[in-house]
Amino acid sequence: MTESSFILKHPLRVRVFHYILAASFLTLAVTGVMLYFKLLAEPAMNTAMQVHVVAGAVLTLDALAFFFLAFDRLILFTKRTFTFSGNDIQWFAVLGGYPQKILLHKKVAVPPMGKYNAGQKLFGICVLVGGTLLILSGWVLWTIPHAVGHGAASLAGSIHVVASWVLILFLFVHLFLGIYMWDDFKAMFGDGRIPYEDAAEKAPLWVKNDLRRLC
């Protein structure tokens, strides 16, 4: 094969979805933390809440658009994130080799992974489940906390807090590794392509089983 071949890893639909998701979720996280810890004075809290609500609406529309316009990608994503094997347990045992590489400059053997490594699958599950819970509980809390009864509103509040903290904490890892893996960053935020060599090393099962050569 040629040395500078590329794989289209993230088609345009997927990248656009991710841009909007990233922008709105970061806004939600920042305003959410401000609201949770009550960091601001009263008028600023009101503004933070308004921004939080608007960003939440944007995130919801983004998710709905992806659901209706890219349903096949959603199914594909779901299948990949929820398919685990012994390889994934082993991957966690060495933490994917990242701490060793970053802190100790040592290269460790890592079991072969598909398109998403075990850590990414776990994060993907958190986003699918947590994101859905955040959207649903968020709308209940904004529009009808008074109408669903005390128990349901209180539960929505607890779900919202737990899901957001899980995602925010995990997000630090995602942001760090997403930027550290610069080629992947360029793919997601650029034209969607990654070099064949990188993929063959990092996601050999994906390269072997899931790709198709164009002409």
Add this chain to the structure above:
Amino acid sequence: MSKNDPNHEYIENPFILSRREFIAIGGIIVALLALPAVWVRSALINRNHHIQARTRGLYKDDVTSKIRLSHENPAVMKLYRDFAGKPLSPVSEELLHTKYVNRTKALA
């Protein structure tokens, strides 16, 4: 860049999912979304459940009471006989009636 000359050589195979898998996963996703929708709808409809249950409890207490009219309460009749005389009597006025306060004016 034309369609016949993309600058990537590989794309994902669109056929890695079987139709059965596709429908199964899609079905599960939709079902999982329907679950909270049903739950929220149910919470909305049943938000007064506690009001209705307590209301029923009191009407049950009424229906199972031996006496169901206030003026037939023997203890009340005894109170009037022994002490208050009759409704709106001077004793009743003093102990069982009151006056109110206009709070839009300056209060003492």
Add this chain to the structure above:
Amino acid sequence: MNQETKTYRKGEIPGVIAINARECKGCDACKRFCPTGAITGLFGATHRVDADLCISCGQCLVNCPFGAPYETVDPVDEVAAKLADKSVTVVGIIAPAVRVAIGEPFGMPVGSLVTGKMYGAMRKAGFVILDNNFAADLTIMEEGTEFIQRARHALFGEKAEHGGEIGPLPQFTSCCPAWVRFVETNYPALIPNLSSAKSPQQMAGAVAKTYGAAQVFKVAPESVYTVGIMPCTAKKFEASRPEFQSAWHFMKEKGATAASKPYPDIDAVLTTRDLARLLKKMKINLAAENEVEGGTLFAEYTGAGTIFGNTGGVMEAALRTAWVVLTGTPLARIEFQAVRGLKGVKSAAVTLRDQKYGKEVTVKVAVVHDIRANIRPLLEDVIAGRSPYHFIEVMNCPGGCINGGGQPVCDTGSSWIGRVLPSFAWS
């Protein structure tokens, strides 16, 4: 407490409900329940209760998803101390709405009628029982007679026996202290329309410390400690009203009390939640108690008295007695379905023959609850002289006292989980 309040007199509790700034998320759910717009604070920011506007109804408290509003008055420890004091007769004055809710904090199903167990738990704790349903029956006698007097005055020009002034129609009920304070702060022009009858709680206090002390408990009146046990946070405010020292005044005039300083008719008010806490502190499990009788003359009540806790209950009780007293004939049907249910404003027209004057009259009555949503159009009609009603029952809380601010906070939940969950035994 806020010293700058303008709508409270000396001695009254100015701010029964406050909001815990740490818990409040600014979600605005409470504002949708407040009948007087007393909650301030922008969406997303911490909210506060404006004590001058607040009527202490507690709807914000029972509906807040985060439990941010709280009561600033907690007499549980004081009552426990009095119960332990052998020289004090602690009289527990129990509202109707308590008996269908007090089981809930002890694990019983929502709405269980637990009168017997409630009596058992309270007597075990050391309370002497004065059932507020007895006082409710008494309220019907006083308020019903007052209504008949006002109606006969308006219709037939009848004068009062002792030559006093007779109030105007429509007559409003006055047992709901949140409603009373609502009138006093927002519609003082309607004060004459309020029934002059006290609420059952306050009648109970006055009776307990006069007739009760002398003839029923047979103790010195100043050794009687009355505790209202209510589904209502506004009752804490009501008990603090300075005019409610009528028992002391009465007994002082008769030389029947040794106390030189006035004591209140109601010494303390426990909400249903407070009572549950008190019983648990005393290690009394209400659910496990045997059913017992009340044990005093004051525990006798009728079905009319017990329905006071429901919206429409006061009106129905009044109609039952008014019918029999006015017509001299028994009721064909005891229930008045037209005043039952959760509709915001219910109305009924009762045609009867006033035996004393030999005339047929049609009494038009209305029942209002959830005053936040329903009261203003009705009051505007009354002020403009457009209202067709003669007698109007008003309860602040949606559904009536059974959904009062002092009731156990209820996770209403959904229908199918409620049915399925009991299958999974847990504790």
